[in-house]
Amino acid sequence: MSTRMDISLRARVEANFPLYTTSGKLTFSGALIRYFGDDRYAEGAVSKGWSDETAREYLIDYINTVLPAIKRVGTEIAIESFTNEIIERIHDEIKNIRPKAEEQRLAHYYRLVSRTYLSAVNGEGFIQRAYPDDYEEGKSKAVKKRGTRLLLKKSFGIEEEIKLVRWIKKLDMEKAKGEDIGLMLMFLFGIRNGEACGLTFGDIKDLPNGMKAFYIKQTTVAGSKTVRIGGKTKNAFRVIPIYPFACEILENRKTYMSSIISSDNSAEDKSKNVEKLFIANGNNITDNLSASDLSAAGKKLFNKILGYDSESDKRIIALTEDFSSKLRDAGIDEKDPTTYLFRRNFATHLGNLGMESRQIQYLIGHDIEEEGYQRSYFSSGDELESICSKMKKHPFQFIYDHIYFEDGKNHHHIENTYSFKHPGETVFIQVIANETYDNVRVKSSCDGLKGAAFSIPQMGDIRKTVNINEAVYGVYADAIAKENRKEKTALAHGKETNG
Numbered sequence: 001m002s003t004r005m006d007i008s009l010r011a012r013v014e015a016n017f018p019l020y021t022t023s024g025k026l027t028f029s030g031a032l033i034r035y036f037g038d039d040r041y042a043e044g045a046v047s048k049g050w051s052d053e054t055a056r057e058y059l060i061d062y063i064n065t066v067l068p069a070i071k072r073v074g075t076e077i078a079i080e081s082f083t084n085e086i087i088e089r090i091h092d093e094i095k096n097i098r099p100k101a102e103e104q105r106l107a108h109y110y111r112l113v114s115r116t117y118l119s120a121v122n123g124e125g126f127i128q129r130a131y132p133d134d135y136e137e138g139k140s141k142a143v144k145k146r147g148t149r150l151l152l153k154k155s156f157g158i159e160e161e162i163k164l165v166r167w168i169k170k171l172d173m174e175k176a177k178g179e180d181i182g183l184m185l186m187f188l189f190g191i192r193n194g195e196a197c198g199l200t201f202g203d204i205k206d207l208p209n210g211m212k213a214f215y216i217k218q219t220t221v222a223g224s225k226t227v228r229i230g231g232k233t234k235n236a237f238r239v240i241p242i243y244p245f246a247c248e249i250l251e252n253r254k255t256y257m258s259s260i261i262s263s264d265n266s267a268e269d270k271s272k273n274v275e276k277l278f279i280a281n282g283n284n285i286t287d288n289l290s291a292s293d294l295s296a297a298g299k300k301l302f303n304k305i306l307g308y309d310s311e312s313d314k315r316i317i318a319l320t321e322d323f324s325s326k327l328r329d330a331g332i333d334e335k336d337p338t339t340y341l342f343r344r345n346f347a348t349h350l351g352n353l354g355m356e357s358r359q360i361q362y363l364i365g366h367d368i369e370e371e372g373y374q375r376s377y378f379s380s381g382d383e384l385e386s387i388c389s390k391m392k393k394h395p396f397q398f399i400y401d402h403i404y405f406e407d408g409k410n411h412h413h414i415e416n417t418y419s420f421k422h423p424g425e426t427v428f429i430q431v432i433a434n435e436t437y438d439n440v441r442v443k444s445s446c447d448g449l450k451g452a453a454f455s456i457p458q459m460g461d462i463r464k465t466v467n468i469n470e471a472v473y474g475v476y477a478d479a480i481a482k483e484n485r486k487e488k489t490a491l492a493h494g495k496e497t498n499g
Contacts (some may be wrong), residue, residue, distance in 0.1 A: 005036045009059045018075050025078035028070050028113075031120035032062060046119045058112060066112050068244040069093035072233055074222025079168065080126035081223070082117055085295055085338040096233065096367055140462045156341070158479045160306050165399040166487070167305050173361065174337040178289050179297035182280030186339055188396060189240050190346025190364060192295065193291040193298075193339055194219035198227045201254050202275035204242070208380075211388050212247050214240045216365070225282070225290045235365050239379045243393045245400040252277065261284060281343050298339035353390040363387065366391075393469050395476050402480050 003116045010033065019030035026034070037047040037055070047055045070077075072093045073086060094109045095101070101109075114131055121128045158166070168184050182196040191214075193198075198218040207213050216238050219231045230236060242250070258274045278288040343364065350360045358370040377383050 005033070006056050006059060009056065009063065012063055014058075014069065016063075017071060020079050021076050022079075025080065026120070026124065027075070028069055028078070028079045028082075028116060028120075031079045031124075032067075032116050035116070035119040035123050046115050061109065062112060065094060065097055065109055065121065066090075069097055069109075070113075072096075076223050078223065079117060079120050080124065082130045082296070083338075085340055086132050087113065087117075088338065088340045093233070099367065099369060119128070154328045155345040156306075158476060159483065160217070160400055161345075161395070162403060162476075162480055162483045163305050165396060166403050166483070167301075168249070169400060169403060171249075172258045173249065176253070177297075178278070178281040179293060182289055183293045183298055183301055183339070183342075184249075185280065186298075186342040188243065188246055189348075190343045191216060191240070192219065192231070192236075192365070193294040194222070194341070195231060196234070196280055196289060196294060197225070197278070199279045200275065201250075201257070201277055201279060203279075204250065205239075207239075207241070207384070207388065209385060209388055211392075212242045214242060216240060220288070220291055222291065225288055227288065231365065233365065235362075235367055235375065237375070238362055238365055239384060240363060241388045243391065243394060243397045243400075246395055250279065257281070257285065295339055298342075349394060349396075350390075353393060353469075355387070355390055359383065359387055359390075395472060398473055398476055399480060401483065424480075 013029055013033060015031035018027055019033060021027060032046065035046050036059075037045050047058075050058065069090050070093075073089045077086065090113055091110055092107075094106065098106065098109070109386060117130060118128075120126075164187055168188075170179055171184070182193070185191060185196045185199065186193060195216055195218075197220045199214065203215050203217065204212055205215050216236060217232070218227050218229050219236065220227055254274060257277050261273055277286065280289055280294075281287060282289050282293075295435070347364055350363060355363070357369075358368050358373050359378070361368050362375060363384075368375060373383075378387070
């Protein structure tokens with residue numbers, strides 16, 4: 001049984017949402033109209049099993065939440081072009097529209113998206129690129145219930161981050177492809193793929209505190225390389241501080257790009273042209289990439305550097321293999337990783353760095369939910385300074401400074417051993433506990449240690465917060481040392497690691 005669409009609500013859909021792209025392809029809205037409850041497609045109808053009352057209620061949910069979310073992602077995206085990444089972006093926009101919705105309610109909206117998409121797969125017969133686990137032997141499983149649950153990976157593991165940073169450190173700015181630069185920007189700064197394609201060297205500005213920052217103000221139109229001012233949402237404009245090592249990389253890239261600009265231009269014109277060049281350029285130096293170019297390149301990068309394979313590697317990454325097998329036995333699988341993982345990973349680090357919720361929402365480009373704060377507050381003044389001070393402590397800078405690279409140049413040894421050459425000299429060592437009231441133990445292997453004295457200061461006000469950066473760096477240091485040993489061993493045997 002399927003239910004026909006309420007005439008008045010159908011009119012609202014047709015009046016507010018495009019049914020076809022400009023090239024004449026069916027959109028999500030068009031598929032909703034076509035397959036909602038037509039008897040010709042009853043078996044795979046969107047409304048199959050719904051009562052008239054339920055159908056009307058759910059259609060209102062489409063109009064007020066689902067369709068506006070899809071409109072934010074892009075009105076020129078044909079439903080046959082939907083991928084897992086596009087679905088994830090739709091889910092994020094649903095969260096933006098309904099920030100206070102509980103998980104159960106969000107899951108309801110997500111199901112509305114999947115029902116329409118899978119109904120369109122049945123009716124149109126196009127290749128299914130989204131929800132691949134609902135597809136088998138070329139036949140849609142739109143009307144078959146699945147027992148497997150999906151675990152969505154939220155961030156990279158430490159070893160994976162180290163491999164990605166090593167990959168960045170190995171990039172030759174004179175040979176790197178635009179796709180490599182774009183993926184680097186997405187990984188380091190959590191920007192959307194369209195935003196990475198729209199960034200120019202002129203978008204890098206100096207801040208009053210001496211740091212540099214990206215001024216995110218434009219993106220590519222969905223499905224094309226066309227750049228437009230603005231972003232996917234009204235919250236897209238933002239200022240993102242740049243790590244020192246990334247400034248050096250970008251400056252090297254800019255110098256190279258400047259060197260290959262036509263020699264017919266004057267020096268002044270060259271400088272002006274460089275500022276207008278896209279950082280992630282296409283095949284032509286003045287050309288840019290599309291969001292889909294970076295999505296495709298990202299899948300190749302995951303497979304090459306991290307060993308992810310969306311076709312054959314269904315393991316749950318960032319978990320131990322033992323735990324992964326237990327999860328699979330329990331019917332839990334992992335969703336194929338996409339470049340959107342860069343944004344989740346970036347947001348995770350912002351939280352670990354002690355960013356306030358409003359600061360995280362600003363840097364990610366989401367609505368700022370805290371009352372009394374406007375987006376303009378974050379592009380200068382105390383809020384920006386607070387963000388900068390926290391970004392300076394980002395683990396990526398720590399990894400870059402300490403990761404082993406080829407012959408070890410720029411490699412800093414991580415040690416906790418101190419040596420003193422002058423007998424009798426006075427040494428002052430300050431030892432700070434990780435948390436208030438933690439016991440501290442000091443050991444020395446020096447037999448001739450004399451006059452050692454320990455002073456325990458009076459306990460003042462108990463701190464309400466704990467600085468975990470050193471503990472985090474310690475974990476990264478251990479992982480880096482392990483990865484460095486692997487790299488050195490591989491190089492000694494004439495091999496090169498994926499990173």
